Amino acid sequence: MTRPAENTFQRLRRKINRGDSWLTTDLGRLFTADKLGDDAVEHIEERLLLADAGVEASTALGQFTHREIMSGRVTKETQLREVLHDALLDLLVPCDQPLVIPTADKPFVIFVVGVNGVGKTTTIGKLAARFRNDGHRVLLAAGDTFRAAATEQLTTWSQRTGAELVTQGAGADPASVAYDAVQAAQKRGIDIVIVDTAGRLHTQAHLMDELRKIKRVVQKLDPAAPHEVLLVLDATTGANALNQAQQFHAAVGVTGLAVTKLDGTAKGGVLLAIAKQMKLPVRFVGIGEGVDDLLPFNAKSYVEALVA
Helix, strand or coil, rough: CCCCCCHHHHHHHHHCCCCCCCCCHHHHHEEEEEEECCCCCHHHHHHHHHHHCCCCHHHHHHHHHHHHHCCCCCHHHHHHHHHHHHHHHHHHHHCCCCCCCCCCCECCCCCCCCCCCCCHHHHHHHHHHHHHHCCCCEEECCCCCHHHHHHHHHHHHHHHHCCCEEEECCCCCCHHHHHHHHHHHHHHCCCEEEEECCCCCCCCHHHHHHHHHHHHCCCCCCCCCCCCCEEEEEHHHHHHHHHHHHHHHHCCCEEEEEEEEEHCCCCCHHHHEEEEEEEECCEEEECCCCCCCECCCCHHHHHHHHHH
């Protein structure tokens, strides 16, 4: 028998929680004789903090829940779930901004940035596959010239997806690679250029300067480029992901996030922390290794996966 296709909510629910939600499991135990216990809000805030939602988001969600309880609108577990659902949705909806590729002013240039090990190159490959399936011509720029495996990975993704590739030798100037890629894309009528960049710690000032240099050099060809600076964050790093987002945003002006490895952690609350403090658009979430496991972020589906 063929297994029916899962919708986005079902996939998120299965991959993120692998069972009961880290936020709402056993909510019924917070009730005593159809009345919420005095420590219910504290218990919910604790769960949020343990899931790396951060102090600001956890406190705000706790205060909202407390007000609803004091108003008398929460007397059942289903009502408590509805309150949490609405509070989370209000927090995340401002971040629900899909990446839109315009049909004019080609090529659309995307810089992909982040620290080492977050899955930048794999994310680029999955993006290339998605864009190619949407009918776009895609060119990949192997701007991580310090890690030979990165160029090899990108070459494999190029072959797998049918995306074109611009690369130079090991140790080449990343800005030169990006420049050549955008210039080639302009000549060939390419729709999208995705520039890989070397992983760098958000605290390494000289490497942040290198990102700014790449940006300046590409702007010689297109003053509006890059049109998207996509920061890749690893959800398993918890609160440190927020620090990375703040530092990269200050350095190069992040315009969107891709949050990977949500299937590998019970600490999916980092999205809540970023939403509360920065309100950056979340473009994609990664929930597995498969090429189709990079999903466009949808606040409603994400909240339902946490609360349902």
